[in-house]
Amino acid sequence: MSEVSELNVVHELLAGVPLPPMVRIRQRFPSPRVGDIGQAVEDGFAGAGSQIRWPAPGGEVAVVVGSRGIADIHRVARAVVAHLKARGYRPFVVPGMGSHGGATPEGQREVLESLGVTEAFVGAPIRSSMEVVQLGSLPNGLPVYMDKLAHAADGIVVINRIKPHTAFRGPYESGIVKMIAIGLGKQKGAESCHKLGFGHMAEHIVQVAEVALATGKILCGVAVIENAYDQVAEIHVLPADRILPDEPPLLLKAKSLMPRILADDIDVLVVDEIGKDISGDGMDPNITGRYATPYATGGPRVTRICVRRLTERTHGNANGLGVADTTTRQVFEAIDFLKTYPNALTSTVIEPVKLPMVLDNDRLAIQAAIKTANVLREEDVRLVHIRTTLRMDVIRVSASLLPELRERDDVDVLSEPEPWIFDETGALDTAAAWGAEEEGGHHG
Missing domain, CATH: 3.40.50.11440 (LarA, N-terminal domain)
Incomplete structure (x- = not known):
């Protein structure tokens, strides 16, 4: 089978996987802060x-x-x-x-x-x-x-x-x-x-x-x-x-004082960026619930994790990517293995530097995570989308999570359900996804 036809098979298998409408919410946590x-x-x-x-x-x-x-x-x-x-x-x-x-x-x-x-x-x-x-x-x-x-x-x-x-x-x-x-x-x-x-x-x-x-x-x-x-x-x-x-x-x-995702059972978690400047494990397992060793526990129960990008500040160090399930070709091509592998060789923990399933673009990586999350009706998937594990105030959740989150007094619903928007290459339009929050940052 040629590379082109193999690629088409992957596209065909994922083409019909629905992406749920997403809602921006604000999670509120205690916030003591040093002024000077x-x-x-x-x-x-x-x-x-x-x-x-x-x-x-x-x-x-x-x-x-x-x-x-x-x-x-x-x-x-x-x-x-x-x-x-x-x-x-x-x-x-x-x-x-x-x-x-x-x-x-x-x-x-x-x-x-x-x-x-x-x-x-x-x-x-x-x-x-x-x-x-x-x-x-x-x-x-x-x-x-x-x-x-x-x-x-x-x-x-x-x-x-x-x-x-x-x-x-x-x-x-x-x-x-x-x-x-x-x-x-x-x-x-x-x-x-x-x-x-x-x-x-x-x-x-x-x-x-x-x-x-x-x-x-x-x-x-x-x-x-x-x-x-x-x-x-x-x-x-x-x-x-x-x-x-x-x-x-x-x-x-x-x-x-740690932030968290205010939902305990998640089918798919989409993480925009991971990196050593975010966490030693690229994305903090205390937030994702996905650990590379059996000696730490806590956090939500997450079936599939999709990683979209590496941060610029991680300089190609992809430590932590190994605990994800799907990622993009853009992440794969950004990996500097000479900067990634010393962490595993020093810590003796290899899981964080393994490679997840690599898909051509954001859309396919997210769809692959949904398809393999074992949800009876894929449109009912419980999906959470975050920028990084350091930015947990404004996140996006699928409409299927709203009934339980609306009941909380530490959650504000910021938008109506919105579709995922991708460009012609399948890359996620982050400005559309995050709206004003994309520019406003997380220090507000």
């Missing part, structure tokens, strides 16, 4: 007071910044740098992102700059290297590493967001402890922590962080908590000896 990032950072340092064991003024302090798309991370980093300068130190920024950025110094610097963390903006040089020093070993023999440049400094300040992890559960998930253990450990540290799999991660990151904290190099952690609208809700400065006791309650607070 610089002042919040200053307040955090003031609250930590004399508990931080500051080195003598004049020395160098490494400011560790990761690869996640944390709200206002560039402003947080700039405020930390400004505070250190005011104390008489010479701060510099170190990428703390394990194997991300293709596990190269240039790639990690590129990731920071794509997040707005540039030397010009934060007011400090960026020093990016994959070299590490070994601090010791865990009781089971796993080595503990730290970025060589940070270790050589007179002190280290670690910045990270605290939130639920995408692959394991424990009192410490994504946060300061994990940043110390994995981000600051560079590729070798991340590889060591992941060596025995995510079933041991909750204990390993604590043990590694204890070794790193025992060096006395780490001065404090600057912990960011976000609200459901991808905005900074709280900033806390944790002195080194308060990181372990104070992080677990902050994780519980972060979990309480």
